[in-house]
Amino acid sequence: MGQPALILLGREFDGFRRAVSAHAVAWPSVGSDGIRATWLGLPELEAAALGPTAPDADLFVVPADWLPALAAGGRIRPLTPYLDQTPPEGWPDAWSPSFHEGITWGDDVYGLPFHDGPQLLFTRPSLLAEQGLQPPATWSELLAQAAALQERGVRAGTVLAGKPDGHNNVYDLVLHLRRFGGDLVDGNGRIVLDTAPMRTALAFLREVVTTLVSPTAAAMDSNASGDEFAGGRVGVTVNWAGYASLAAAGAVADDFACAVVPTHDDGSPTVTVNAFWVTCVSTACADPDRAWDYLRHATSAAMDLETTRAGASGARRSTWADADLLVAHPEHALFEQAHASSRPLPPVPELPALVGVLNTLVDEVVWHGEPVDPALATATAAVADLAPPLP
Structure with a gap:
């Protein structure tokens, strides 16, 4: 009789579903019902x-931003011992x-990259040509x-996703906060x-x-903002690389281009x-060795490539450089350069x-025009009440 399936908990997205299905089908786990x-x-x-109750799951597919909270709350296992003994193919380079x-x-690694798509510049070559313009090199341009x-x-000049869902609205803020010399934490990590x-x-x-x-x-989420560009209703924008697929299947299919995000006006990278x-891997997992075997398999070069073919976006350098993949997804050739000046949100629980x-x-200040002083005072008070998750 085979071993019970490992239970994986993740976000609803067709690309994620297809990727995990492809990984599970190819997983050479003898006597296992898979995932x-x-x-x-x-x-x-x-x-x-x-939440307050740990879910019944062996594996999580979650944003990397959540790892410190999950680790501090005792929900996930450190992977460092496995990385030391049986690392994935090509780890870490x-x-x-x-x-x-x-x-x-x-001191520990708690997850391995599953899906990635850096922020890129999206332009419409025909519109630029009509104005005698080159793709913008700086933010001022x-x-x-x-x-x-x-x-x-x-057609709008650009697009931002204003839906208050904690996604693009927050990432856009952090992008420009850093552009103006700031960050969410000070030198002491506060x-x-x-x-x-x-x-x-x-x-x-x-x-x-x-x-x-x-x-x-104001009501658009990140996907809707990608649809706006794909539908020809936007001139130029900075958005996630994954929306190149939307553009390639949309009204601008023959009239869009991608590049790295514009630099500061002095030429330094953003x-x-x-x-x-x-x-x-969840701490609730009864067979963490088998969960690691699956994770090691799913992050192999072959499976990472399958992640992109399934409609998500693989995270390995070999995927970004795959000649066949670049025919359909030329934007992947930009990923290495894009990541050279990329950082996650601060790793705080x-x-x-x-x-x-x-x-x-x-939502209050940018999209509804409320005064900044009281909004920042309220936000500062809310931050003072935050506490790390307890195990």
Whole structure:
């Protein structure tokens, strides 16, 4: 009789479903029924993984941002002993160094990259040519070109995803917070929000929202913002690389291009947000050795390539350089350069709760135009009440 299936808990997304199915079918685990996956919406997944009761699962597929909270709460196992004894193929150099900060908390690694797609610049070559423009190299050029390409009632200059779901609205804030010289934590690792760079970033985003995006963007999630560009309703934007697939299947299929994110005006690279997904092993797993065997298999070069073929986005350098894959997904050739100036959100256990605070701050100030002083005071008070998860 075969061993029971390992239970995997992850976010509902067709690409994730197909990728895990492909990994499970190819898993050479003798006497095993493989993987039984349960897929949830993002809020439901967060409630299950980080809620008061540990879920009945052997493996999690979650945002890397959650790893410190999951580790501090005793929900996931450190993988360092397995990495020392039976590392995955090519570990660690098969992955960009930009991933390692995001999978490490304290002295241990807690997850391995599953799905990735860095922030890239999306442009419309025909529109640029009409204006005699080259793709924007700096943020100042991007804003000027967005204004030039805007056509009221037809096409917005750019797009931001304003839906208060703690995703693009928060990542856009952090991108520009860093661009203006700030971050979410100070030099001592303390969360600090009321800073000059934070105020500048909020003011910048408010200006973009009121001058260069469609009024409907306030209700868009990240997927809808990708659809806006794919549908030809946006001139130029910075968004996740995965939305190149939407563009390739949309109205702009023959008229879009990707490049790395614009630099600062002095030519120095922008530090983008590396928001990626990981697979980790639950402390509730009764057979962690078998779970590791699956995880090691699923992160192999062959399976990482299958992740991209399934509609997600693999995280290994070999996938990004695969000649056959680049024919259909030429944007992958940019990933190595994009990751060279990419960092995850700060690895603090309070991060999932902090994202909720930032979500409210951006919604109030950027999208609804509320005064920044009281909004920042409320956010600062909320941060003071955050506490790391308890085991």
